[in-house]
Amino acid sequence: MAESADIVTGAATITSTATSNLALVELINDLLPQTQCGQCGHQGCRPYAEAVAAGEALNRCPPGGAITIRELAVLLGREVLPLDPEHGVERERRIASIREAECIGCTKCIQACPVDAILGAPKLMHTVIVSECTGCDLCVEPCPVDCIDMLPVSSVPAALLPMPLLLLDSVFTAGAGPDHETRVRRQRSGHWRSRYEFREQRLVNVRAAQQARRQEVRNTTAAATGQLTPKVLEWLPPLERSAESVVDAAFPPPVSSTIVAKAVSCADLYSEGPVAADAMHPAAPLLDPEKARADIRAAVLRAKARKDALRRADEEGR
Numbered sequence: 001m002a003e004s005a006d007i008v009t010g011a012a013t014i015t016s017t018a019t020s021n022l023a024l025v026e027l028i029n030d031l032l033p034q035t036q037c038g039q040c041g042h043q044g045c046r047p048y049a050e051a052v053a054a055g056e057a058l059n060r061c062p063p064g065g066a067i068t069i070r071e072l073a074v075l076l077g078r079e080v081l082p083l084d085p086e087h088g089v090e091r092e093r094r095i096a097s098i099r100e101a102e103c104i105g106c107t108k109c110i111q112a113c114p115v116d117a118i119l120g121a122p123k124l125m126h127t128v129i130v131s132e133c134t135g136c137d138l139c140v141e142p143c144p145v146d147c148i149d150m151l152p153v154s155s156v157p158a159a160l161l162p163m164p165l166l167l168l169d170s171v172f173t174a175g176a177g178p179d180h181e182t183r184v185r186r187q188r189s190g191h192w193r194s195r196y197e198f199r200e201q202r203l204v205n206v207r208a209a210q211q212a213r214r215q216e217v218r219n220t221t222a223a224a225t226g227q228l229t230p231k232v233l234e235w236l237p238p239l240e241r242s243a244e245s246v247v248d249a250a251f252p253p254p255v256s257s258t259i260v261a262k263a264v265s266c267a268d269l270y271s272e273g274p275v276a277a278d279a280m281h282p283a284a285p286l287l288d289p290e291k292a293r294a295d296i297r298a299a300v301l302r303a304k305a306r307k308d309a310l311r312r313a314d315e316e317g318r
Contacts, residue, residue, distance in 0.1 A: 025053045030186070031071045033063040034193040036114035037136035039088045044114070044196070057081070062088035063135070067185075094135045094150040096128045102147035109139035109148060115195040116202075130156060134192050210316050217313040 029049035040060040042048040052058050058072040059081040066083065073080040083090055098109070098118075105123040110116075117133045120126030140148045 021053060025049050027075060028052050028072065029193075030189075031064075031068055031075065032061060032189070033068065033134075033185075034189040034196065035063045035134040035136045036192075036196055037063060037134070037138065039063070041087065045193075052076070057084065059084050060087045062090055063093070065090035067182075093153045094137070095130055095133045095153055095156055096135070096137075096139055097149045097151050098126050098128055099147040099149065100125050100127060102145055104145055106144055108142040108144065112138045112142045114138065114199065115192055116199050117195075132195065214313050214316060217309045220309060 025046075026049075029046050032045040032049060034045050036044045038044065039062050040048045042051060048056075048061070052072065058076065058078060059069050060083075061068055062083060069083065070080050072078070096109075096117075103120075103125050105120060105125060107120060107122055107126070109126060110118045110120055114136060115132055115134055117129045118126055118139065119129060135150065135153075137150055140146075140150065
């Protein structure tokens with residue numbers, strides 16, 4: 001009984017520790033700027049928050065700068081350190097700008113943007129949603145024609161900035177108090193975080209839908225292939241074959257098929273004209289041209305549909 005009680009106590013302690021660590025990660029993540037820029041060496045703000053909670057240095061976030069370092073130090077009870085220069089320098093926030101006349105519509109910047117702040121389509125011009133850009137700089141490197149510039153927020157017309165960003169950026173905040181600045185900065189980072197999380201969920205849904213479509217194509221292809229696979233038959237002399245045992249058994253026709261209703265003998269196949277019917281050689285049925293054409297059209301449509309499905313699956317798999 002004592003051993004069982006110790007196990008329960010240990011499990012409860014582990015659960016409590018995990019819960020407290022998760023809560024600490026959330027608190028740290030709330031203080032980060034949510035630009036998802038990766039300058040800290042991690043793939044986003046949440047992974048860096050987990051690393052800081054585990055003991056990593058808290059001075060590796062250039063977008064957050066001295067303010068974020070100080071807030072993290074107060075939260076964690078650590079020493080306030082200057083920004084680590086190996087991870088960048090603190091500077092005025094910047095916003096991406098696409099030179100639209102030079103854009104080739106490759107969509108690589110759209111795929112790189114962590115908050116879906118770029119609009120465009122393949123082979124069409126792209127543009128940045130200025131009010132949503134975090135200034136993460138991640139769209140610059142993938143651009144194959146180098147048509148993206150990072151401009152200081154002070155060079156952006158005030159009319160293009162939403163009110164929280166307008167109130168927060170230093171060029172517009174003459175005389176604003178620290179409490180007001182902190183509140184607006186938290187509002188901005190919270191907005192960026194919600195956009196990032198929405199994008200991540202969207203990508204998960206897209207990948208799940210693609211997998212479902214691929215599986216559906218595989219199932220359809222397998223069913224069609226199984227239906228058209230000929231059966232292995234025992235060879236019989238032509239005169240010993242029954243009227244319906246050869247063609248129908250080897251290649252089961254669709255319900256609408258009326259091209260071959262009965263098997264014909266070798267004499268029927270190679271003769272220039274119909275052979276007189278008798279007990280050993282039943283007369284071959286006359287072919288209905290209209291029904292034959294309908295069956296051919298149906299077969300062509302089935303083949304085209306299968307090829308289109310395979311092509312779509314191949315394009316989605318690239």
